[in-house]
Amino acid sequence: MTDILLMIGVFVAAFVVGYLLISRVPQRLHTPLMSMTNAISAVTIIGALLLFAAAGDAVGRTLGALAVALATFNLVGGFAITHRMLKMFKGRDRRCS
């Protein structure tokens, strides 16, 4: 039960902190932001790895391996494309906005 409460606490805390931080991101960075958060959501790779290790039967392991590959695609591709996109932004940082 304490475990569940902890999980709910973590969810709420992360949501609130994320909300406060992200509502201050300027519009011009919204596309890189979404691309990066997309890569972050590929954290399911942790679940996929654990599952692959724990699953006993062949079906479970195959699905686990598939999930690992898809999540890695998301993770690596997401961060790489965000980096490439941000490198295109050229200019001096303006104070406003």
Place this chain on the structure above:
Amino acid sequence: MSGWAGLAVDLVIILILIGGIAQFRTPLGARRGNLTAALALLLALAIVVWRHRLMDPWVIAAMLAVGAVVGLIVARRVNMIQIPALVAFQHGAGGVAAFLVSFVELTRRPGELSAVALVSGLLGLVIGAATFSGSMIASGKLANRLKQTPTVLPGHSLVLGLAVVLVVVVAVVAGMTTGPALTAWLIVLVVLAVTLGVVFSIRIGGADMPVLISFLNATAGLAAAFCGVIISNRLLVACGATVAASGSILTYVMCTSMNRSLFGVFTGIQLKAAAPACSTDLAAAVSDACELPAASPQSLDPLTRAAQLARDAQSVIIVPGYGMALAHAASEAVGLGRALERLGKDVRYAVHPVAGRMPGHMHVLLAEAEVDYDKLYEMKDINPRFSETDLVLIVGACDVVNPAAVETEGTPISGMPILRVDEARHVVVCNLDEKPGYSGVPNTLYNNRKTVLLFGDAKATLQGLSAALSDACSAREGA
């Protein structure tokens, strides 16, 4: 590792991640922030591998390598107009990973899971599967492989409602089943959730895509968070929640920037109701637009007139829209902007929040065309400046500059915040045709006497305008 040490490690990783997101204030900071977040996830991954002895390390290494190589290749090859399609596709991949993990976890230990874990697992499964199919449809539309306009099935709302009810019923049945029948019910549930995603997504199109893609961003995060609850992993829950928060904010920003309710976007109600009222206005507006050139005081052809206006203007604001991207005219627009700058004019770019097919898309498109980002202005910063501007050059934007949004009531765009280009001294419009934008509301700007209309392919029009500008300049020098 003891429980407290594990908690401390998770906390450190989350703090690094938050540190990364906090740097998303300036483009340069964002670059550091992106790398910081990547570091956080790399640490998280390393710790999982270290904490748990994984079986078959070679299989895992192979899977990691395949995913990483494909990801890198795609990231290198994609151009900026394809970014929304790629991001939507990645939402889908995230959804699949979440629903696979939930699926295997639910079938692996039937009867052992706590009620909360069971419910989270079912939610992770449904949301993940629906995010997958919804994102694939969105990605197909954005990549122009599917029809971009909304596809409405007969009794669409009824079908959608029925799908939701079926998903809930089957989820409850699956939740109460133990034993071999469980797998069968879960497969039925996945099929239903996939159908739900398709039916949901296919009705949304065109200018509403930024809302859909932001919403799918949020649901992909939510699926990851639920998936984290079932495997009781705090990092997954925290990361998923952060992504869900980000997606929710972007969804909200997109809706308010179009003055549409989330419900209206997802059900198509607002657009449908307004359509019949528009058609008569449309005819009137088009005939007005056709009569106008004859009545206008300038006997010059529009291109020469536009070139003269550009030559004589001191301050110019360029307003790019998605039409510019579709016509592959970004470099022509930026080239014209540079030519005007060389003539000593003050050139700025005004970007509406919903210009493009995902939040902030136009900024990235212009960055790709090598516009310095300190020349890009957001709506609230540029709007007070239009009244002191000599010339506004609109390239492929319609609804976001339509004065009808503030002048008339009861249209789909009434109340939508717009770029106040009508306050500038002169306006040149380089759009494909005089048809209204996605909202179906005729653009009253086209009837304005200070507007010069250059209809046709934006790329060709801008090339013509550049040539006419240099002609106009040399004509003045010659005189």
